[in-house]
Amino acid sequence: MKIATWNVNSAKARLPLITDWLRLTSPDVVLFQEIKCETAVFPGAAFEELGYHVAVVGQKAYNGVALLSKTPAEDILTRLPGEPEDEQARYIEATVAGIRIASLYLPNGNPIPGEKFAYKLRWMDRLYAHARDLLAREIPFVLGGDYNVIPQDRDVYSPADFAGDALAQPETRAKFRALLNLGLTEAYRALHDDDRAYSFWDYQAGCWPRDKGLRIDHFLLSPQAADRLAECVIDRGPRGGEKASDHTPVILELRDV
DNA sequence: ATGGTTGCTGCGCAA
DSSP states (O other), X not given: OEEEEEEOSOTTTTHHHHHHHHHHHOOSEEEEEOOOSOGGGXXXXXXXXXXXXXXXXXXXXXXXXXXXEXXXXXXXXXXXXXXXXXXXXXXXXXXXXXXXXXXXXOOOOOSSSSHHHHHHHHHHHHHHHHHHHHHHTTOOEEEEEEOOOOOSGGGBSOGGGGTTSGGGOHHHHHHHHHHHHTTOEEHHHHHOOOSOOOSEEOSGGGTTTTTOEEOOEEEEEOHHHHTTEEEEEEOOGGGGSTTOOSBOOEEEEEOOO
């Protein structure tokens, strides 16, 4: 089973690029972040035409996540538990082919200090609690998306430039490590030891042509999902095209059972 | 380079 995650930075602005890529790559499951539209105006029909079932949680202008699947998604959860008053559309999770799969858009958290960083840390605590709950229930799962976390200095072109950034703070990294220490596997790093394996390049200051990127889009796997881990690759192709998102897709391959 | 770009919105904000 091939599962892709992609922060598309507007589903509508990126629609032709996305559909071209789906035809080319044909993932079984696709996780989008930053669709930047309300649920009702998400261009789901364009994906249904390609054979996908579509589950969406959107909001006006900001955030928004979606989960596409070639087989139907069941038991769809549209919010991360733990803070009922949180209205931001950052989490969707469903069962596809017997596995819980989530598309998540973890808060950016800048600037620091401030309410946005506090929200990021709370959100990470909620993700931790939820992952722990799924583990306790022995439910196999894959948590994919834009984590807005630079796990290690090697995952950014210039650690010094990000020393004051929410994506690389010690507290941010500690909470990400805590997730791993629950027994989760970070798919890309489990298989690859290379540097410059970026998934995001800022639009500004020629970051893409200069390869000044960050690795912030990740897949975290439960032990049962990790047993099936076959490959994880970053597809830099879509970042180089016209009207590109600032993120590029990451693709996970799980062996069939 | 106290710069630079993009999307959505509504004449700024988030990334």
